[in-house]
Amino acid sequence: MGRRPALRTGVQMAQDEVSAAEIRKKYKGQYRCVGDAILYALSKDWVVRDQGHGVRLYCPCGGQLGRAVSVAGTPKFPGSCAKNIRRTVDKCPDDHDLIPGPR
Template sequence: MVGREIAAADHPSKEIREVLKRLVSKGWVLRSEGHWGTLYCPCEDHCTVIRVGGTPKNPSQDARRIQRKAKWCPLPPDDPRAALRGGGVVN
């Protein structure tokens, strides 16, 4: 992760902004990288990385793409099974 953290509310597209807000509230990290930003999953090893463009041709389709790719992250950080693959800490 290189760029500075940015707010989901900064995205110009309403559809994408709503998806980003939902993901950031679940622990995803949004950073200023690439053409607009990059989303990193909440896992320790950041198993899922999603590029977010600033001016997509079809914002609705791009929002669906981001949602679909977000499902690739297998476990939330507080899931005890995440420790088995090195993606979290078990108390």
């Protein structure tokens, strides 16, 4: 898969980061809801990295306080998986206000 420029302006993608186009291609058909949830995470500045058959989502704050979500390439229950991704993404920004230091 060819690498595309990052959605985040001014930030270079790492070698194993996945672009939005690759997410759409990988999660289509009955897994489209999972792809949409991952794209939602990308819109909230989460980092998506390739992890074998699936992907792993990383919180923008990183470090020990950061959250991470693993997503299988073909989840058994796509709707529940998508709901879990959105729930985790929505919970995370609340913690960012409490983290000291520059962001």
